[in-house]
Amino acid sequence: xxxxxxxxxxxxxxxxxxxxxxxxxxxxxxxxxxxxxxxxxxxxxxxxxxxxxxxxxxxxxx
Numbered sequence: 001x002x003x004x005x006x007x008x009x010x011x012x013x014x015x016x017x018x019x020x021x022x023x024x025x026x027x028x029x030x031x032x033x034x035x036x037x038x039x040x041x042x043x044x045x046x047x048x049x050x051x052x053x054x055x056x057x058x059x060x061x062x
Contacts, residue, residue, distance in 0.1 A: 001047055005055040012049075019043040025055065032057055 003010040005025065012021070018034050018041060029043040035054040036047050047053050 001049050001051050001053055003053045003055060006057070015046050015048045017043075018045050018047060021047065021053075022055075027055065030058075 001012050003012060003021065003025075010025070019029065022029055022032065022034070022043060033056045034041050034043070035056065036045070036051050041047075
C-alpha cells in the first residue's frame with residue numbers, strides 16, 4: 001500500500017494495523033487523522049495492500 005504523509009510516499013506490503021503504522025512513522029494517533037480510501041479510520045483498524053492511506057496532521061491553535 002502507499003501511505004501519503006507530508007508530501008512523501010511510504011510503501012508497505014501486506015496488512016498492518018493503523019497503530020503500528022503510526023508507530024513506524026513516529027506519530028501519535030492524537031496528532032493525526034488517518035484516511036483510508038476517503039474515510040477517516042481509527043488506530044484499531046487494519047489497512048491492506050490495495051488501500052490508499054493518507055495521514056494528515058491535526059492542527060490546533062489559539
